[in-house]
Amino acid sequence: MASNVTMDTIVSLCKRRGFVFPSSEIYGGFGSTYDYGPLGVELLRNVRNLWWRAMVQERDDVVGLEASILGPSAVWEASGHVSNFTDPLVDCKNCRMRWREDHLLEGNYEAEYGATKRDAAGKLLCPNCSGELTDPRKFNMMFKTFVGVVEDTASVAYLRPETAQGMFYNFSNVLSSMRRKLPFGIAQVGKSFRNEITPGNFVFRTREFEQMEMEFFVKPGSDDEWHSYWIEERFQWYLKYGIKKENLRIRPHTKDELSFYSKATSDVEYEFPWGWGELEGIANRTNYDLTQHAKHSGKDLSYFDEETKEHIVPYVIEPAAGATRTALTFLIDAYAEEPDKDETRIVLRLHPAIAPIKIAVLPLSKKEPLVNLSKEVAKKLRRKWVVQYDESQSIGKRYRRQDEIGTPYCITVDFQSLEDNAVTIRDRDTMEQIRVPIAELSSMMDEKLSLD
Ligand code: ATP
DSSP states (O other), X not given: OOOOOOHHHHHHHHHHTTSEEETTGGGTOOTTOEEEOHHHHHHXXXXXXXXXXXXXXXXXXXXXXXXXXXXXXXXXXHHTHHHHOEEEEEEBTTTOOEXXXXXXXXXXXXXXXXXXXXXXXXXXXXXXXXXXXXXXXXXXXXXXXXXXXXXXXXXXXXXXXXXXXXXXXXXXXXXXXXXXXSSEEEEEEEEEEOOOSSOBTTTTBOSEEEEEEEEEEEOTTSHHHHHXXXXXXXXXXHHHTTOOGGGEEEEEOOGGGSOTTOSEEEEEEEEETTEEEEEEEEEEEETHHHHHHHHHHOOOOOEEETTTTEEEOOEEEEEEEEHHHHHHHHHHHHEEEEEETTEEEEEEOOOTTTOSOOEEEEESSOOHHHHHHHHHHHHHHHTTSOEEEOOSSOHHHHHHHHHHHTOSEEEEEOHHHHHHOXXXXXXXXXXXXXXXXXXXXXXXXXXXXXXX
């Protein structure tokens, strides 16, 4: 069952506590773009880093890459995006609102916009005003720009709509520089841009967003097995970092849903407050991309198989996730409100590895010796973790503030600390407190904040 937090609650928490701000807000905002505030950047970095750790650093069969965002049209013609990266678009003849036709089809209309509106003949009507809709038109979602001073067709460039193509056009570079053998993968984290017709649900769907993608090159014939392997691997990753199992599912695409290049795709989906939505797609892209780039560039992108002494074009399994969408999901899933004495405690039960601030150091009073000792403790801990020092307002209020941003541990320095060189550690989830010698803090935190 979906967590019963509303998006309004999440959006307001994000603004209030410095996770996510509407972009260019003092100028009235800029349609569906967002800025990550001081806590948001830490959260997003944790998501990226944990993905990178699992996908690259802990494996010996995947390497990393950072390709450029701006690319020539040749890349996107080869990949099929210039002709195929389109959404069917319908306009309302009455209120002029624009919709993605696939969002209005069977099952999707209700999930996205509430009860389906139709005219007497059964034709779909505008979700906003019940007006008549136009026939669908194709709309290319890539952002086009021009490089250089002359805006002619020769200087057309695109902002990448996915990070994947960088891995394909660098296939030979990686293969030869890293002396790789199949199977192996190339991973990348970075920004992508899509001119979405209906961005929305906060940072779930935006025009500028961040992806975490990996292209895993395999021998043809072993692709089905590797596809199943990566679906399971990726599903487990979300569970490992605390997403509740009942809110997560794997959904294989039906034949008519498949992208033009895909042999099979399964999505990892999360039950968002508005219904099930994609977190990540794991696709079997076959040898489509390498074949296309070889054809368009005239370069040989095959792989020489030492065993069979044959040149082959590898198949590709692609787990493609959204970093910004995943960060939002962690926030939604972790949000809880619970009764605490006469009040309500808001707490983000984030996995410690995901939490933006790991430790808060709180002196019980603003008296100089306590402040000095607290700052000393905080300084030492900062060498390893993101630490917040907070001395303002009552200790109860400070605990609440840390709970609300998901800080797993608060360390309180009190007057007794000056004598026994010990402090109190408070656990966010159980609210239990234990007394620990300052000398043992670092090793204890190592244990408590371990990534696994
Ligand atoms: P959707 O069906 O939601 O438009 P998609 O199937 O087009 O997504 P992919 O091309 O498979 O998405 O991209 C991989 C991942 O990138 C998605 O699972 C999602 O997490 C993320 N993503 C895609 N588009 C956006 C967007 N506009 N805003 C934020 N994240 C996105």
